[in-house]
Amino acid sequence: MPFSDPSARRRSSRRPLFVALVAGAFAIPVMVAAGLQPAAAANLPGRAALLNAPAWTATTTSLGPAPAASTVSFSVAIAPRDAAGAQAFADAVSDPRSASYRHYLTPQQYTARFGATASDVAAVLSWLHGAGLQTGTVPISNSYVPVTGSIAAVNKAFGTTIKSYHRNNRQVIAPASALTVPAALAGRVSDVLGLDTSQVYRSGAKATPTGASAGNITCSTYWGENTNTSYATAPAPLSGNLPNRACYTPSTLNAARGIPATGKTGAGVTVGIVLWCDSHTIPSDVNTWAAQVGSPALTAGQFTAQDPAIWDVYCTSQANIDNSMVETALDAESIHGAAPDATIIYAAAAGPYSNYLLTATQSLVNANQVQVITNSWGGAESTAFLHSVYLQAASQGISVMASSGDDGDNTYTNGSASKARPSADYPASDSELTSIGGTSLGISSTNSVLFEQAWYDVISRRSGTTWGSDVFYGASGGGKSALTSQPSYQAGIVPSTFSGHPAKRAYPDIANIADSQTGYVVGVTQAGAYTTLTVGGTSLASPYTAGEVALAIQTKGARLGFLNPKLYLNRATAVSDVSGSTVNEGTEGKWKNPSTGAITEPTTYFLNGMSLLASSQQSVAGWDNVTGLGAVSNASNFITAIQ
Ligand SMILES: [Ca+2]
Numbered sequence: 001m002p003f004s005d006p007s008a009r010r011r012s013s014r015r016p017l018f019v020a021l022v023a024g025a026f027a028i029p030v031m032v033a034a035g036l037q038p039a040a041a042a043n044l045p046g047r048a049a050l051l052n053a054p055a056w057t058a059t060t061t062s063l064g065p066a067p068a069a070s071t072v073s074f075s076v077a078i079a080p081r082d083a084a085g086a087q088a089f090a091d092a093v094s095d096p097r098s099a100s101y102r103h104y105l106t107p108q109q110y111t112a113r114f115g116a117t118a119s120d121v122a123a124v125l126s127w128l129h130g131a132g133l134q135t136g137t138v139p140i141s142n143s144y145v146p147v148t149g150s151i152a153a154v155n156k157a158f159g160t161t162i163k164s165y166h167r168n169n170r171q172v173i174a175p176a177s178a179l180t181v182p183a184a185l186a187g188r189v190s191d192v193l194g195l196d197t198s199q200v201y202r203s204g205a206k207a208t209p210t211g212a213s214a215g216n217i218t219c220s221t222y223w224g225e226n227t228n229t230s231y232a233t234a235p236a237p238l239s240g241n242l243p244n245r246a247c248y249t250p251s252t253l254n255a256a257r258g259i260p261a262t263g264k265t266g267a268g269v270t271v272g273i274v275l276w277c278d279s280h281t282i283p284s285d286v287n288t289w290a291a292q293v294g295s296p297a298l299t300a301g302q303f304t305a306q307d308p309a310i311w312d313v314y315c316t317s318q319a320n321i322d323n324s325m326v327e328t329a330l331d332a333e334s335i336h337g338a339a340p341d342a343t344i345i346y347a348a349a350a351g352p353y354s355n356y357l358l359t360a361t362q363s364l365v366n367a368n369q370v371q372v373i374t375n376s377w378g379g380a381e382s383t384a385f386l387h388s389v390y391l392q393a394a395s396q397g398i399s400v401m402a403s404s405g406d407d408g409d410n411t412y413t414n415g416s417a418s419k420a421r422p423s424a425d426y427p428a429s430d431s432e433l434t435s436i437g438g439t440s441l442g443i444s445s446t447n448s449v450l451f452e453q454a455w456y457d458v459i460s461r462r463s464g465t466t467w468g469s470d471v472f473y474g475a476s477g478g479g480k481s482a483l484t485s486q487p488s489y490q491a492g493i494v495p496s497t498f499s500g501h502p503a504k505r506a507y508p509d510i511a512n513i514a515d516s517q518t519g520y521v522v523g524v525t526q527a528g529a530y531t532t533l534t535v536g537g538t539s540l541a542s543p544y545t546a547g548e549v550a551l552a553i554q555t556k557g558a559r560l561g562f563l564n565p566k567l568y569l570n571r572a573t574a575v576s577d578v579s580g581s582t583v584n585e586g587t588e589g590k591w592k593n594p595s596t597g598a599i600t601e602p603t604t605y606f607l608n609g610m611s612l613l614a615s616s617q618q619s620v621a622g623w624d625n626v627t628g629l630g631a632v633s634n635a636s637n638f639i640t641a642i643q
Contacts, residue, residue, distance in 0.1 A: 044159060044180060046182065046183050047159055047180035047181065047182065047183060048180060048181055048182070048183045048185065048186035048187075049178065049180055050158070050178075050179045050180055050181050050189060050192065051175075051178065051179045051191070051192060052178050052179075053160070053174065053175045053176055053177050053178055053179075054174050054175070054196050054198070056167065056174075056198070057163070057165065057174055057175070057176055060165050060166075060167060061165075062163040062164060062165050062176060063163070063164040063165060063166060063171070064163060064164060065151075065161055065162070065163050065164070066151045066162045066163055066164045066173045067151060068150060068151050068152040068155075069150055069151070069152065070150065070151050071148060071149065071150060071151075072148070072149065072150075072151060072154060072162075072173070072194070072195065073146070073147070073148045073194060073312075073355070074147055074154075074192060074193060074194030074195050074355050075144045075145065075146050075147060075192070075193045075194055075354075075355035075358055075359070076124060076128065076144060076145045076147055076189055076191075076192055076193075077143065077144045077189070077190045077191035077192070077193065077358075077385075077388075078116040078120055078121060078124055078142060078143060078144060078145065078188060078189065078190065079116060079120075079187060079188055079189065079190035080114045080115055080116060080143070080388060081114060081115065081116055081117055081120070082113070082114050083114075083388070085113070085114055086114040086388065086391045086392075086395070087391060089105075089113075089114070089391075089395055090391040090392075090394040090395050090432065090562065091488070093105075093394065093395055093397075093561060093562075094394050094561050094562040094564070094565050094566075095565045096565060096566050096569060102397065102558075102559070102560075102561055104395060104396050104397035104559060104561065105395050105396060106368065106396070107140060107141065107365070107366050107367075107368050107392070107396060108140070110141070110392050110395050110396065111140060111141050111142055114391075114392075114395075115141050115142040115143065116142040116143065116188070117142070118142070120142070120188050121138055121142050121145075123184065123185060123188060124145055124185065124188060124189060125138075125145065127157070127181070127182055127185060128145065128147055128157060131149075131153050131154075131156045131157035132149060132150070132152075132153040132156070133147050133148070133149035133153045133154070133157060134147070134148045134149055135147055135148075136148070139359075139362050139363065139366050140366050141362060141365070141366050141389075141392060143362060143388065143389070143392075144193075144358060144359075144362070146355070146359065151173075154195065157181075158175070158179040158180060158181070158192070159178075159179070159180040160175045160176065160177050160178065160179050160180075161175070161176045161177055162174070162175055162176070162195065163175075163176040165198070167198045168198055168200075172196070172197040172198040173195070173196075173197050174195065174196040174197070174198060175195055175196070179192060179195075191383065191385060193353075193354040193355040193358055193385055194353050194354060194355030194356075197353065199353070199354065199379060199380070199382065200314075200352050200353065200379065201276075201352045201353070201354070201357065201377050201378060201379040202352070202377065202378065202379055203275060203324065203327045203352075203376055203377035203378070203539060219244060219245050219246060219247040219519075219534055220243060220244055220245065220246045220247070221246070221247065221248070221249070221252065222246060222248075222252065222443055222444055222445045222447075223243065223246050223442035223443055223444060223450050223518065224243045224442075224444075224450075225243070225246075225445070226243060226244050227241050227242065227243050227244070228241055228242060228243070228244055228588040228589075228602070229241050231588050231602040232462060232465075232602060234586055234588060234604045235460050235462075235467040235604055237582075237583045237606075238583065238586045238604065238606065241588070242586050242587055242588040242604065243587055243588070244587055244588060244589055245516070245517045245518070245519065245534065245587050245589055245605075246442070246443070246517070246518045246519065246587075247519050247520070247521050247534035248443060248513075248518070248519070248520055248521065249293040249294065249337075249521050250293055250294075250295050250333075250336075250337030250338070250340075251293070251294055251295075252443055252447055253337065253338075253441075253443070253513065253520065253544070254337065254338060255447035256441070256443045256447050256448070256449050257338075257548070257632070257633070257634065257635050258634045258635045258636055258637075259338060259548070259551065259635045261635075261636055262551055262555070262635050262636050262639060264339075264551040264554045264555055264639070265339060265340050265341035265342075265551070265554070266335075266338070266339025266340065266341045266342030266547065266550035266551055266553075266554055267341035267342070267554055268341075268554055269339065269342045269343070269371055269372070269550040269551075269553045269554050270342065270343040270344070270345060270369050270370045270371060270372075271335050271339070271342050271343070271344050271345070271370060271371070271372045271373075271374065271543075271546050271547070271550055272344075272345045272346075272347055272364040272369075272370035272372065272373040272374070273328065273331045273332065273335075273344065273345070273346045273347065273373075273374055273376075273543070274347050274349065274357065274360050274361050274364065274373060274374075274375050274377070275324055275327055275328050275331065275346070275347075275348065275349065275376070275377060276312075276314070276315060276324055276348060276349040276350065276351055276352045276356065276357070276360075276377075277311070277314070277315035277320060277321045277324040277325070277348060277351075278305050278307050278315075278321070278325075278328075278346070278348040279321050279322070279325045279525065280305065281325065281524075281525040282303065282305065282325065282328055282329060282332055282346065282524075283298055283303045284525075285325075285329050285523050285524050285525055285530065286298055286303060286329070286332050286333055286336055286523075288523055288530055289329075289333055289521070289522065289523030289532070290333075290336065292521075292523065292532065293337075293521055295336060295337060295340055296340050298336070301343070302343050302344065303332060303343075303344045303346070304343075304344070304345050304346065305345075305346040305348055306345060306346065306347050306348060306360075306363065306364075307348045308348065308349070308350040308356070308359070308360075310350060311350050311351070312350045312351025312353065312356060313351075314351040314352060314353075315350060315351050318527070322525075322526050322527060324352075325524050325525065325526070326522070326524050326526070326533070326535065327376055327377070327539055328346060328524075329522050329523065329524035330376070330520070330522045330524075330535050330539055330540060330543065331346075331374060331376055331539070331543040332344055332346070332543075333520075333522050333523065334520065334540055334543035334544040334546075334547060335374070335543050335544075335546055335547040335550070336547070337520075337544070337547065338544050338547025338548050338550070338551070339547040339548070339550040339551055339554075342547065342550040345364065345369060345370055347360040347361070347363060347364045348360065352377070354383075354385050357377075357386070358385060358386060358389065361373070361386055361389050362389050365389055365392050365393045365396065365398060368396055368398075370398060371397070371398060371399065371550070371553050371559050371560070372398065372399045372400075372401070372546045372549050372550055372553065373393065373398060373399070373400045373401070373546075374401050374402070374542045374543045374545075374546035375400070375401070375402040375403065375427055375433075375542065376402075376403045376537075376538070376539035376542050376543060377403075378402065378403065378405050378425040378426060378427060378428050378477075379425065379426060380410075380423060380425065380426070381423065381424040381425060381426040381429050381481060381482060381483060382426070383426075383483070384426065384427075384429075384430055384483055384484060385426075386427055386430060387430055387431075387432055387484075390427075390430055390432035390433055390562075391432055393432075393562075394432055394561055394562035396559075397558075397559030397560070397561040398559070398561070399434065399546075399549050399553075399559075399560055399561060399562065399563050400432070400433040400434065400562070401433060401434040401435070401436050401542050401545060401546055401549070401563075402427045402428050402430070402433050402434075402435055402436065402542060403428065403435075403436055403477070403537070403538035403539050403541060403542040404425070404428045404435045404436055404437040404438070404476055404477035404478055404507055404508035404538050404541075405425040405428055405476075405477025405478075405538060406438075406474050406475070406476075406477060406514075406537045406538055406539070407474070407475065407477060408456065408472070408474075408475035408476065408477065408478065408610075408615060408617055408626075409422035409423070409477075409478060409479045409615060409616045409617050409625070410422060410423045410424075410425070410477075410479075411472075411614070411615060411616065412471075412472035412613065413472070422479050422616040423479070423482070424479050424480060424481050424482055424483075424507075425477050428477055428507050428508065429479075429480075429481035429483070429484060429505055429507050430484070430505075431481075431484050431487040431505045432562060433562075434509045434510065434545075434562075434563045434564055434567065435507035435508040435509045435628070436508055436509070436510060436511065436512055436538055436541045436542040436545050437455070437476040437477065437478055437507075437508030437509075437510070437511035437512075437514070437538060437541065437626060437627050437628055438455035438475075438476035438477075438511055438512070438513070438514020438515060438536075438537070438538045438540075438541045438626075438627075439452050439453060439454060439455050439476070439511050439512065439513060439514060439515065439541075439578060439627060439631050440452070440453050440454075440455050440457075440514075440515035440517065440518050440585065440607040440608060441513045441515070441518045442518060442585065443518075449633070451584075451585060452576070452578060452631050452633060453578060453580060453584075453585070453607065453608040453619070454476065454511075454578055454579075454580070454581070454608055454610065454617075454619035454624070454626040454627050455474075455475055455476045455511075455514045455515045455538075455607075455608075455626070456475040456476065456607075456608055456609055456610040456615075456617065456619070456626060457472075457473035457474045457475060457515060457516075457517060457605055457606065457607060457609060458470045458471065458472060458473060458605075458606045458609030458610075458612045458613055459471050459472075459473045459591055459603050459604065459605050459606070460603070460604045460606070461591055461600040461601075461602075461603045461604075462600075462601070462602055462603070462604075463600075467604070470606070470609070470612045470613060472613060473591075473605060474515075474516065474536075474537070475610070475615075475617065475626070476508065476511060476514060476538060476541075476617075476626045476627065477507075477508065477538060478506075478507060478508055478617055478624075478625035478626050478627075478628075479506070479507065479616065479617070479625055480498065480499060480500050480504040480505065480506045480507070480625070481504045481505040481506075481507070482504070484504060484505040485502065485503065485504060485505065486499050486502075486503035486504055486505060486506070487505055487564070488565075489564050489565045489567075489568040489569075490503075490505070490506060490568065491503075493568055493571070493623055493629075494506045494623050495622070495623065498623065498624065498625045506623075506625060507625070507628065508538075508625075508626075508627065508628040509564055509567060509568075509628040509629060510545070510567065510574070510575050510627070510628045510629050510630065510631070510632055511541060511575075511578065511626070511627035511628055511630065511631045511632070512540075512541035512542075512544055512545045512548075512631060512632050513536075513540060513541060513544060514536055514537055514538045514539075514540055514541040515536050515607060516534070516535065516536025516537060517536070517587045517605050517607060518536070518607075519534040519535055519536035519540070520534065520535055520536065520540050520544075521533075521534060522534070522535045545632055548632060548635050548638060548639070549563070549642070551635060551639055552638065552639040552642050552643065555639050555643065556643050560642055560643075563642055566641070566642055567629065567641070567642060568629065570641035570642070571629040571630070573637050573640065573641045574629070574632075574637065574638050574641030574642060575629050575630035575631055575632055575633065575637075575638065575641075576630045576631050576633040576634070577621060577622065577629075577630040578619060578624075578626070578627040578630050578631050579619055579620050579621045579622075579624070580608065580619055581608065581610050581611045581618065581619045581620075582608070582611065583606045583607070583608055583609050583611065583612065584608065585607040585608065586604055586605055586606050586607055587604075587605045587607070588602055588603065588604055588605070589602070589603055589605065590602065590603055591603040610626070
């Protein structure tokens with residue numbers, strides 16, 4: 001996985017913690033878009049076009065038809081009765097200038113007004129059953145049907161051939177030709193999710209803590225607490241001995257963000273997390289961590305996991321579970337750190353695939369118990385498969401946020417100089433959520449902010465007496481969607497240099513702490529043992545911001561809904577602009593090759609290092625594609641601006 005790093009056993013002079021490693025918790029590989037694209041036309045009598053085969057299947061030699069008797073699980077999305085009306089309603093209810101601002105609907109009202117009709121659902125079920133497929137429970141939103149069946153039945157239902165391929169270093173299946181549906185269902189079936197298993201969504205750091213055995217050094221509880229005088233002086237543009245990485249506790253970060261002054265704790269607010277897999281150790285991990293960092297323990301019922309009835313095989317691997325639990329722990333402990341009285345619901349998807357992520361997200365929205373949802377996962381943008389669910393969330397007053405990704409514009413991956421074309425991540429690029437980018441945040445011994453700059457880390461590693469060339473290490477995701485046009489709230493605010501011609505949805509919207517060199521203390525059980533790590537990535541920025549939104553909801557005493565229209569209107573006070581691309585901060589440590597596990601030492605980390613590599617990203621005055629409108633630098637200002 002792209003993000004990994006040697007550990008740093010911590011012996012804090014302030015608190016007796018054991019902090020083992022630094023890692024970005026959100027790593028999206030550079031991938032060619034692998035999703036299914038809408039088809040232009042069907043050329044079979046009695047059939048209507050639905051989706052084209054994934055573009056990559058045209059250039060990939062198949063291993064032959066998938067075994068006819070093998071079983072697959074996927075979802076068939078049913079078109080809402082009024083998609084345009086649903087978008088218009090979500091726009092109006094989220095716009096402070098609209099007469100219907102914040103006049104939210106219940107899930108039942110939403111389905112009755114915009115969802116597929118009962119007869120549409122019945123027609124889709126009849127078709128699937130007629131093809132020999134089994135169907136699961138249709139959610140109250142009538143938005144999709146979970147389906148299980150044989151490859152033979154799938155081939156028959158969709159008039160295609162599912163084939164096996166070797167792709168991304170594993171065996172996958174995908175339709176080898178276009179998918180069609182009976183002509184009578186034209187326009188009623190809108191998408192099929194899960195038949196192309198090459199698209200795996202990503203989250204979670206995979207670093208292995210190796211502690212003092214790897215010669216690591218302590219991390220700092222504040223910026224500059226420890227300096228690596230034993231290392232060689234840093235290469236240009238930095239010089240001298242550099243501090244080591246920082247690992248903040250909630251009290252340090254909250255103080256820097258002005259949270260204590262708000263007097264709010266998130267009481268009465270429920271925040272939802274979407275990820276996949278579950279180890280069931282999170283509540284106890286949060287409590288062990290809370291005791292270490294001085295946060296309150298969870299009360300009974302404050303954290304609930306909602307697991308699926310059946311796990312995908314992915315989530316039966318202990319290594320995969322452990323990887324996803326780093327992210328889930330980070331999510332829960334970031335929310336709990338910022339809003340210690342907020343209730344948390346973890347919606348666990350059965351695996352990192354679109355059909356399961358749809359199920360988990362839709363269940364949170366249909367239950368309508370949460371006021372905020374945070375997503376610290378993503379992948380190559382191919383279809384905006386959650387957009388209709390986010391419209392429903394907006395219509396019910398649920399604020400949705402997503403981390404913007406950890407690989408910048410996806411031109412580079414961690415530790416690699418290989419180049420690809422800039423591309424977008426999903427769901428970060430969805431226009432109906434608040435996309436959270438990242439910053440590097442220096443906090444002093446008295447909890448004041450020493451610096452906050454665009455998160456774009458570049459590293460140089462020394463071999464003998466020679467410093468190597470500068471290599472990408474991790475950066476706030478940002479860019480523009482290839483699928484989605486510019487939403488009205490960005491018009492006139494996002495410069496065309498970022499939105500393109502014609503203008504597209506550009507992201508992120510705002511930013512928060514993300515640099516793993518200025519990271520956050522997280523506790524999680526790995527391989528059966530509780531470990532304390534230092535974690536960064538926009539995987540930290542999104543849930544921490546979700547915690548701050550919980551404070552705002554408590555302040556308002558009501559749901560705030562989709563935040564972007566008001567955020568963009570009140571941008572001058574909601575956030576602080578971040579600009580500048582001159583490297584003026586760095587840390588020194590050791591770097592672990594994510595492929596070989598080899599430790600390289602010493603390593604200089606250039607913070608704000610985008611000027612050292614070619615990139616489509618810029619940190620400039622006003623909106624930019626690293627930090628959006630700017631950083632959530634002061635909780636009181638942010639809360640006031642989104643009320
Ligand atoms: Ca800026």
